[in-house]
Amino acid sequence: MTDQLQTASGASSEGMNSLLTNRRGWRPGGAGGDSRKTVTFGDSSAVRSSPAWTVVALIFMGILWWAATKAWGFPAEFAAANEGLRDVDLQAACDRDETCGRDSYSQFLSPRTFPSPRDTWTAMVELWNNGFANETLWAHTWASLRRVGLGMFWGVVIGVPVGFAMGLSSRLRGFFDAPVELFRPIPPLALLPLFILMFGIGDRPAVRLLFFAALWIMIIAARSGVRTANLSKVRAAYSLGASKWQVLTRVLLPNALPEIFTGLRVALGVCWGTLVAAELVGTRVGLGSMIFAARPFFRLDIMLAGVVIIALLGVLMDVIMRFLEARLIPWRGKG
Amino acid sequence: MTEHGGGGQLRVESVDMVYELPKGGSVQALKDVSFDLEQGRLLTLLGPSGCGKTTLLNILAGFLAPTGGQVTLGGSAITGPGQDRGMVFQQGALFEWLSVEKNISFGPRMKRADKSGTSARVEDLLKTVGLGGFGEKMVYELSGGMQQRVALARCLANDPAMILMDEPLGALDALTREKMQSLILELWSETGKTIVLVTHSVEEALFLGDILFVMAPRPGRIERTYELPFAKMGLEVEPRELKRSPEFVDKREEILSLIWDMEEQIMGHEGEA
Structure with a gap:
């Protein structure tokens, strides 16, 4: 309203300023723009993604991933027995271990079968350097x-x-x-x-x-x-x-x-x-x-x-x- | 500004417009509408909703073909939209992907007119409508009033013989609206264009109309014609002062009660049905 009045009266500098802010998509009363608002719940136009909470979520996901590989980790002797089995298929791995059955699928959430963040990072570095399946x-x-x-x-x-x-x-x-x-x-x-x-x-x-x-x-x-x-x-x-x-x-x-x-x-x-x-x-x-x-x-x-x-x-x-x-x-x- | 070659008298001869309703039946939007309008007049169309004023404007623009009768401008029949008749809509008719300048030069560019001539003309028009220095802006960066200024300039760029305006100020706030009314009067007197303007506002119709048709519904027709002095006076006298003058107020009340009676009648009809 004030914008229109100003611009209609020959575009004062204030009018120009509000034009420029409009261009960047800032609206008066947007996120953080007007902390004097009393009605906030339901004011969905004022909701923006909070970067801090996005970081929190990323950290949380990382911790969950890491915890999962720890919590369902294999017994140490199994992991040791399976060293060097990387290139053998799942059935072969199971054949060597008698506990490997329907009830013990959780065992495969070991650092080897369910890769930890670090393993995944190492694999990515390996991919970056050597590629996989004869291709970069x-x-x-x-x-x-x-x-x-x-x-x-x-x-x-x-x-x-x-x-x-x-x-x-x-x-x-x-x-x-x-x-x-x-x-x-x-x-x-x-x-x-x-x-x-x-x-x-x-x-x-x-x-x-x-x-x-x-x-x-x-x-x-x-x-x-x-x-x-x-x-x-x-x-x-x-x-x-x-x-x-x-x-x-x-x-x-x-x-x-x-x-x-x-x-x-x-x-x-x-x-x-x-x-x-x-x-x-x-x-x-x-x-x-x-x-x-x-x-x-x-x-x-x-x-x-x-x-x-x-x-x-x-x-x-x-x-x-x-x-x-x-x-x-x-x-x-x-x- | 140069006089348009095809300019001249607008002649509307016993125009009928009947809309067939999809569920059967029909509505007579216009019945036997006839009038002549000389070059350089400013005609305002006023009336309750359903009186056919926008239909009439669309027929003049060539967007609708009447079911009966004929419309000619400068002797040649109107059969479709054309550059001799510029349109100004209420809102939303600017091309928001183009800058102010490109919007105004749209008509000349469609004709592949000479570029340097066009850009000089655009500069002139920007100043004429009070938007000097705004050529590079995008239209969505402008306020509603400024956007309508662009719409006016865009239609003037083609130098039409006649300008048709469909509630051009309907979406503006009261103060902007007053300023724009004065701008329309200035453009009218400077360019000598014929203007036909549809409005809902009695005050606007009186202030801008050098001639005013009050239209009535069922069937849509011209109920009464007023020759008015206010548009010419408005160029010299301060508008607010003019609008509170006794002559203006009397006319306003007269037309208001006329339209009021029509509305009453419509309500009565609907009550019976």
């Missing part, structure tokens, strides 16, 4: 990123135009509704056996599975992006002399970008989550393949290190996407 860690990571990238690429290239078509024409909406609604609920992994038979093993079925995972998400994101276009905007563009093509490229597309970007983030998350299973289809390189390659060698430390790397990369990708979103779509939510 970078080769595994790159193979996985490439598959996800390709699947996403085709998902966007095909999904966005289809979504736009569905948002712009009742006929095309009707036509595509059937496949979209039918295929969307299918878990990509349910198609895995089919894809192996159809496309063989290796890169091709993996990429196609990721494409399948991304496609429906992108179609729906683009469709709802078109539908958020305010009719006034479209009409204004026509009144300003825009052609249909110009309305599509200069109004509908930029208007849909925030939704499309949300779709990208969701699809990337889903693809990353599907990746490990997609790499079950006989790929030799890749983070998922690496984890499966570690299994017959009983290398739980490598497996867990792989899981940690996948988790960290997932977080990193989301951070990058958020950064890009803030840079590329600063108008998000401000229309």
Whole structure:
């Protein structure tokens, strides 16, 4: 209110200041901004993630992990007897120890079978230095990123135009509704056996599975992006002399970008989550393949290190996407 | 500013607009609406909701094709939206992904107009609407009143013969609204554009309207026409003073009671049904 008054009266410097703070997304009364508020419980717009408590949670998780490996640790003699068994499979380890039965699975939560934080760190260093399964860690990571990238690429290239078509024409909406609604609920992994038979093993079925995972998400994101276009905007563009093509490229597309970007983030998350299973289809390189390659060698430390790397990369990708979103779509939510 | 080539008289001839309802039946949004509007008039449309004022504006803009009758501007029939008629909406019609400058130059850029000429024109328009130095800002960084200034400038950039405004000040607070009313009057007198403005506010319709139609619902029609002196006076006299003058107050009460009676009638009808 005061902002409007000031700016309407010719943009005083105070008015400019409030404009600038708005740009950074600070709102008066935001977190810590107004400690004089008496109603706090239920004021969800003032809730922000507290960094201190995030650190507490990370430490707590670390302690739990460490405690778990201690609490369910093996008897010392068992661990000693199993020294050097690293490359022998689980059955062989059990055969040597008569106590190894259904009732003693907890024994496998030993520092060796359930790797401690330190073991996992050592495995990560080993991966970093030597790689695993005849490939460097970078080769595994790159193979996985490439598959996800390709699947996403085709998902966007095909999904966005289809979504736009569905948002712009009742006929095309009707036509595509059937496949979209039918295929969307299918878990990509349910198609895995089919894809192996159809496309063989290796890169091709993996990429196609990721494409399948991304496609429906992108179609729906683009469709709802078109539908958020305010009719006034479209009409204004026509009144300003825009052609249909110009309305599509200069109004509908930029208007849909925030939704499309949300779709990208969701699809990337889903693809990353599907990746490990997609790499079950006989790929030799890749983070998922690496984890499966570690299994017959009983290398739980490598497996867990792989899981940690996948988790960290997932977080990193989301951070990058958020950064890009803030840079590329600063108008998000401000229309 | 140059006179637009296709400018001239707006002629509305016995326009009908019937909406078919999805559940069957129909609503007569406009019935036999006819009027002529010379170049350079400022027409305000006022009336209770359902009187068809926004429908009429949308027909003038070319967003709706009437079910009967004809609308011509400068002799040529209006069949769709066009650059000769600029639109200003209540809100949300600016392109928030573009800067103020790019919003204003949108029309010329769609025509691939000469770049240096366009940027000089944008600079002029920014000053005209009181936004000098704000060209680089993004529209979402501006207050509601400033955004409507951008909307005005954007539509002036195409140099239309006629400007159509659909409750352009409806979302603004009272004080900003008064300032914007004065700006609209200034732009009107400086550019000599024909303006058609829809509003809910009796005071606004009286103050801005050089000619005022009070419209009535069921079926939507022009109930009464007023030729008013206030818009021209508003350019010289202090607006607040004008709005408390006896002539203004009398007219305001007269129109208020007219609209009040219409509302009563509608309530009565609904009571019967």
